[in-house]
Amino acid sequence: MTTATVTGRPAPRRHNLGLLAHQVRYEQLSFWRNPQSAIFTFVFPVVFVIIIGALFGGVTKSSYFGGLSALQYYVPTIAVLSVLGSCYGQLAVALAARRQNGILKRVRATPLPAWAYFGGLLAHCMLVSVIDIALIVGVGRLYGVPFPSHWLAIAATLMLGAVSFCALGVAVASVISNAEAAPAVAQLVLFPLLFVSGTYMPIHSALLNRISGWLPVRPFNEALTGPFARHAGADWRHLAVLAVWGGAGAVVAVRRFRWEPGAG
Amino acid sequence: MRAQLSDDAALAVAGLRKSYGRVQAVRDVSFTVRRGEIVALLGPNGAGKTTTLEILEGFRARDGGMAHVLGRDPGQQSSLRELRERTGLVLQDIAVEPYLTVRETIARQAGYYPAPRGVAEVIGQVGLAGLERRKVRALSGGQKRRLDLALGLIGDPELLYLDEPTTGFDPAARRDAWDLVRHLRASGTTVLLTTHDMEEAQALADRVVLLSGGAVVAAGPPGTLGGRDAERARITFTLPDGYTTADLPLPAAALPPQAAGTGAVAVETDSPTQALYQLTDWALQNGTVLAGLTVDRPSLEDIYLELTSQGAPDGAREEATR
Numbered sequence: 001m002t003t004a005t006v007t008g009r010p011a012p013r014r015h016n017l018g019l020l021a022h023q024v025r026y027e028q029l030s031f032w033r034n035p036q037s038a039i040f041t042f043v044f045p046v047v048f049v050i051i052i053g054a055l056f057g058g059v060t061k062s063s064y065f066g067g068l069s070a071l072q073y074y075v076p077t078i079a080v081l082s083v084l085g086s087c088y089g090q091l092a093v094a095l096a097a098r099r100q101n102g103i104l105k106r107v108r109a110t111p112l113p114a115w116a117y118f119g120g121l122l123a124h125c126m127l128v129s130v131i132d133i134a135l136i137v138g139v140g141r142l143y144g145v146p147f148p149s150h151w152l153a154i155a156a157t158l159m160l161g162a163v164s165f166c167a168l169g170v171a172v173a174s175v176i177s178n179a180e181a182a183p184a185v186a187q188l189v190l191f192p193l194l195f196v197s198g199t200y201m202p203i204h205s206a207l208l209n210r211i212s213g214w215l216p217v218r219p220f221n222e223a224l225t226g227p228f229a230r231h232a233g234a235d236w237r238h239l240a241v242l243a244v245w246g247g248a249g250a251v252v253a254v255r256r257f258r259w260e261p262g263a264g
Numbered sequence: 265m266r267a268q269l270s271d272d273a274a275l276a277v278a279g280l281r282k283s284y285g286r287v288q289a290v291r292d293v294s295f296t297v298r299r300g301e302i303v304a305l306l307g308p309n310g311a312g313k314t315t316t317l318e319i320l321e322g323f324r325a326r327d328g329g330m331a332h333v334l335g336r337d338p339g340q341q342s343s344l345r346e347l348r349e350r351t352g353l354v355l356q357d358i359a360v361e362p363y364l365t366v367r368e369t370i371a372r373q374a375g376y377y378p379a380p381r382g383v384a385e386v387i388g389q390v391g392l393a394g395l396e397r398r399k400v401r402a403l404s405g406g407q408k409r410r411l412d413l414a415l416g417l418i419g420d421p422e423l424l425y426l427d428e429p430t431t432g433f434d435p436a437a438r439r440d441a442w443d444l445v446r447h448l449r450a451s452g453t454t455v456l457l458t459t460h461d462m463e464e465a466q467a468l469a470d471r472v473v474l475l476s477g478g479a480v481v482a483a484g485p486p487g488t489l490g491g492r493d494a495e496r497a498r499i500t501f502t503l504p505d506g507y508t509t510a511d512l513p514l515p516a517a518a519l520p521p522q523a524a525g526t527g528a529v530a531v532e533t534d535s536p537t538q539a540l541y542q543l544t545d546w547a548l549q550n551g552t553v554l555a556g557l558t559v560d561r562p563s564l565e566d567i568y569l570e571l572t573s574q575g576a577p578d579g580a581r582e583e584a585t586r
Contacts, residue, residue, distance in 0.1 A: 011379035013349075022375040028366070033363035102359030109321070109355060110378045111348035111419070112345075260323070 011033070023112070023120030024127075025134040041128060042089070045082040047135050049075065053143040060263025065202055068229050076228040077199045080161065080220050082132035084194075087125045087162045089186050095121075096182035099173070100117035104259040114192040117172070125225045133158065150227035157227065160221045160239055161172045168216065171249040172258035192256065193217050213238075268387040274299045274423050274454040275320065279329035282315055289315040291478045292329070293412065299422075302445065303488075304465040307475035308572055314356065314460040316475070317427055320456070321353055335421060342549030349377055356428050358408045358416075362401035366392055369400055370414050377419035389447075391440055392415045405432045413441065417448075424448065426457035432465060442467055462564045476572040495500035497536035497561055504525045513542045528556065568580040 014022070032038055051072075056070030065073040072187035084209045107117055141147060148154055169186075176185050194200060196208055203209055212218040217237035226235045275297040276530040282290040305313040317323040317513040319331060322450040334350055336343040360369055367383060376382035386394055390410040395403070403411065408433055416424055426445070430438045430526045445455055445468055459465055465472050466486045474489065481488040505510065509516045509529055518528040533539040535558055547554050562570075 013378050014375065018377070022372070026364070026372040029368060030363050092428060102355070102357045103361060105323075105355065106359050106415075108323070109348070110376045111355040113344050134448055230309060 006031065008264040012022070019112070020119050020123070023116055027120050028127070031128070034112075039084060039256060040137070041082075042132060043080050043137060044085065045132050046139055048078050049136055049139045049143075052078070052141070057143050060253040069145070069223075071140055071143050072217070072229040073202065073225070075136060075145050076224040079133045079136050079228075080217070080224055081199055082136060082163055083129045083158065083220075084165055084190065084217070086167040087134065088169040088172070088232045089183075089190065090139050091121065091125055091166055093177075093179075093182045095170060095173035096176055096179040099259065100179035100261050105261070107110070108259040115209065122163065122166050125166050128258055129158065129162050142249045146248040148228045153227035154224065156234060157220075158237065159223050160242055161224070164216065164242050165194045165220075167246045167249030167253055168176075170257060171252035174253055176259065177262075182191045214241060216242060265372045269327045272298045273332070274334060276332045276454060277329065277403050278321065279321070280317060280331060281328040282312075282324065282326050284304065284449070288478050290319070290326075293475070293478070293480055295473045295480065295483060296331075296527055297453050297454060297456055300449060300452050301470045302449050302457070302468055304469035304472045305456070305458040305468075305475055306460065306462065306465045306472050306568070308460060309391055310570070311475040312478040313460075314427060315478075317425055317456070317458055321351075321425055322347060323395070324400070335415055349419065350422050352416035352424040353414050354416035354424070357414055358405070360400045360408060360411060363399060365397050365399055366411060366414075367396040367471070368401070369411060370418055370532065374416050375420045379420055380418050386414045386417050389417065389444060391488045401426055406434060406437050409433060410437070410441075413444070419524075421453065424453045426455060428458055428460070430459075430461070438464075462568055466564050474568065482567070486564055489564065490571050492562055495562045495567075496532045496534050497539075497559055499531045499533065499536060499539060499557070499559050500528055500555040501543075503529050504547070504552040504554070506549075507550075507552075513546045514539055541556070561567055 052074045053071060056074070059065070059070035060069060061069050061072075093206065094106070097155065114176040137145075137147065172186055172189065176182055193212075193215060194217060196212045197205065197215065198209075198212070198221055203212070209218070215220075219241040223235040223242065266550075266571070273296050276295075278294040280290055280293040283290070293316055299571045305316060307313050311353055315324065322334055322344050325339055331338055337349055338344070338347060364372070364391055366387065370383050370386060374383055378559065387396055390413045392407065392410050392414065395407065400408065400411065409429075413426075413429065416426070417545060429445075430441050433441060442464070445457075455468075457464075457468070469482060469486055470485050472482075472489055473480055484490075512529075512531075514531050514533070516531045527535060531539055531543065540559065543554060
């Protein structure tokens with residue numbers, strides 16, 4: 001019986017969904033086991049909302065915030081910020097680190113297909129984003145921001161945003177070669193983008209808004225602020241821009257992603 | 265292509281070539297590993313062992329030649345998932361996620377295979393029993409290496425690749441790992457390992473493929489490698505005071521002082537019984553003794569150094585003494 005199993009294995013492969021669930025489960029486990037990263041991920045946006053609430057809690061609807069109250073403006077942008085943090089920033093840094101210390105090569109040494117590995121990461125990032133957003137909306141409610149009513153549009157927007165920024169995160173991880181540089185590069189790209197996209201303060205320059213409208217962050221902000229605060233439906237134009245960025249990220253990721261550490 | 269392989273070959277390469285830029289890492293390497301056999305790729309650093317292994321594992325594309333693993337071509341992406349399901353890989357560098365426990369790490373990997381072994385069984389086999397709930401980051405280097413071994417075994421592979429498996433092990437752990445590999449062979453697993461440790465090759469391998477400078481310089485069972493069994497025996501002793509090699513009944517050569525102490529000489533012979541008789545007879549006739557008298561054949565190390573110094577560029581030779 002021992003040496004006779006020459007060709008083909010009788011045992012069937014695990015179902016794809018089962019494999020994906022298995023992978024998500026262990027991504028979650030790794031994530032929660034690293035308390036620093038987990039706490040930072042969830043505390044950061046909450047603290048941010050609290051600070052904004054303390055600073056602008058009394059600011060009611062104003063033209064400066066585009067006809068919204070300060071917190072109505074900031075709750076969706078901070079929600080976007082937290083999605084960017086987990087889907088783009090943490091993903092890029094984690095992938096670069098896993099590649100550098102050989103963990104990705106190990107994954108490649110198993111039969112786990114690449115789609116399942118990345119599917120697991122994507123699902124994990126989305127789960128984290130959902131928890132983040134629930135916390136942000138909850139804290140916002142304490143400052144009198146009403147719960148949004150267009151959940152379907154919000155869910156669709158978040159889903160597209162999360163997928164697109166995950167793709168961009170993998171793309172950035174593909175382009176940078178060493179893990180020490182990863183956080184700096186990821187932040188360097190993101191920080192100015194956040195500023196011009198109105199994440200930290202409303203931008204009243206028509207030119208800047210036109211430019212940032214073609215970059216990935218502002219369309220995400222706008223697409224989420226609509227159903228969050230303005231009771232509008234899905235914002236197709238902004239979603240399309242976001243999707244194009246996600247697609248571009250995916251192309252770079254698929255073409256350039258490497259599993260093995262090494263120069264260049 | 266498959267037809268030319270004999271049925272009992274688990275793995276075969278022929279005329280394998282791979283260059284990195286202008287460096288020819290592997291040039292015309294051919295060997296076969298039969299099912300149930302342990303074969304060691306032995307050689308100094310830079311000899312092409314890991315490159316050869318990585319081509320077989322499907323990590324690197326070859327520039328030329330044939331490679332067959334369990335009847336499939338490891339260079340084809342479409343073969344890779346099935347090959348991964350049927351082979352186990354223990355890579356050279358230790359890399360495991362730090363925050364999971366030993367059991368979780370192995371259970372996660374078990375979920376990737378269609379018919380894995382039992383997690384507890386494998387933990388016991390690699391000697392990690394009692395550490396199931398320990399976080400990987402709290403393991404010692406040797407324990408992490410055992411975990412690596414467990415990850416290579418969990419899929420119940422037909423063929424196991426071990427890239428320098430016992431580097432960093434203490435002598436007891438190394439012996440345990442060797443026992444485990446022998447146990448695997450007894451249950452029908454084929455093993456291809458790389459090592460630069462001759463003792464390991466000698467202790468484990470049914471056959472050794474000696475690589476140097478990217479080429480095979482010798483292949484065969486460790487006991488006969490490089491014609492070792494047919495080599496002349498060497499009798500060494502210290503020349504008694506007041507005599508020269510010319511006084512001896514047989515031609516003898518002085519050994520370099522660092523090799524065997526001052527005044528030591530060696531006689532190489534095809535018939536050690538007779539030579540020894542002549543020498544000891546001569547000593548008794550002259551009322552003297554042959555201090556430090558030994559008879560030996562070239563060790564695997566002698567053969568290794570002799571063969572790898574011929575084929576290898578100087579740089580590779582230097583590294584070999586690491």
